[in-house]
Amino acid sequence: MKYAFVKTYKPVLDDAPYRSFDTMADYRDWCQKNLPDWLGYGRTV
Amino acid sequence: MAGRFDYAQAEEIKVAFARFDVRYLFIGKSGAVLLGYPDTTQDADLFVEKSAENGQGCVGALRALGFELSEATEEEIRRGKDFVQLKNGPFDLDLVFAPDGIESFAVAWKNRVDTEGFPVCHPDDIIRSKEAAGRAKDIESLPRLRAFRDYWKAQR
Numbered sequence: 001m002k003y004a005f006v007k008t009y010k011p012v013l014d015d016a017p018y019r020s021f022d023t024m025a026d027y028r029d030w031c032q033k034n035l036p037d038w039l040g041y042g043r044t045v
Numbered sequence: 046m047a048g049r050f051d052y053a054q055a056e057e058i059k060v061a062f063a064r065f066d067v068r069y070l071f072i073g074k075s076g077a078v079l080l081g082y083p084d085t086t087q088d089a090d091l092f093v094e095k096s097a098e099n100g101q102g103c104v105g106a107l108r109a110l111g112f113e114l115s116e117a118t119e120e121e122i123r124r125g126k127d128f129v130q131l132k133n134g135p136f137d138l139d140l141v142f143a144p145d146g147i148e149s150f151a152v153a154w155k156n157r158v159d160t161e162g163f164p165v166c167h168p169d170d171i172i173r174s175k176e177a178a179g180r181a182k183d184i185e186s187l188p189r190l191r192a193f194r195d196y197w198k199a200q201r
Contacts, residue, residue, distance in 0.1 A: 007087050007137075011081030017133035018118060020126045024145055027128040027177070 011036055052138050058089060058119045059163055065102035068094040072144060072155055072166045072174060074186070079163050082193045088137035092166060092181060094150040095125035095142045103140070111135045130170070146170075146177025168194035 012035050021027040031041035055075070062069055071079055073090030093103055095132065100123035103184030107114060107122070114122070122129055129140040147153050147170055166174075170196040172190055175183035 010087070014132060014137075017113075018115075018129075018131055020118070020121050020129040023127045024141075024143055030179075031180075037181075040185065041180050043179045044181050044184050 010039055013039065013041070050074040050083070051136075052106070055089065055163065055166075057110055058091070058106075061106040062103070064109065065106040067106050068099050068150070068154065069103070070150075070153055070164050070166045072141060072153075072171060076165045076191060077168065077171050079165050080158060080160055080168060080197060082190065084189075088139055090139045090141060092141050092144055092147070092150065092153060093125070097123055100125055107134070107138075112138070144174045146173040146175075149169070168197055 019030075021030065028043060032043060035041045055071070070092045071089065072092040074082070074084060074086040075089045078084060078086055093099065097145040102124050104114060104119045110155070112131055119131070125142040127141070129142075131138045131140070147166075152167050153170050154164075156170055158165045158167055168190070172187065172194060175187055175190065
């Protein structure tokens with residue numbers, strides 16, 4: 001477990017030092033619209 | 046890009062948040078990994094109780110951990126915006142004040158699991174939150190998370 005954490009670069013997501021959202025829905029929408037599909041942050045339902 | 050998140054940093058979170066009396070829970074995959082789920086994660090996800098006092102403690106703890114916080118960011122944390130994502134510290138950290146699929150912090154706190162001193166959301170709550178989020182990465186991991194939850198329960 002102590003070595004279970006790894007780090008790779010995630011385009012767009014890692015390109016800002018800080019972001020915040022008033023609601024989780026706003027965050028989910030931002031992910032859907034801005035992140036590459038292959039990162040897996042887009043909703044499937 | 047911040048450095049990788051590792052177990053030692055989870056311990057640093059535990060110490061700093063205890064020092065500032067912050068009420069929080071590890072949630073998401075970082076929480077599951079702390080319970081023994083064999084997978085990897087790139088950040089820590091913390092479910093923080095939303096209150097001005099707890100937010101103020103959270104700000105102090107984050108500063109102690111080495112996160113750079115502007116006054117505006119501090120205010121947002123004190124106010125408890127639903128989601129705050131920090132990538133300007135020693136590791137990536139998501140502060141979640143209202144995770145999908147979980148009724149309230151009080152309910153999650155009541156259900157929590159303490160493991161090696163880490164306050165962690167119950168696996169059922171981690172699963173509920175991922176089910177409600179419905180992201181592709183969550184859908185991929187849910188079958189194995191559910192199987193882990195069943196194994197974890199059988200061992201207790």
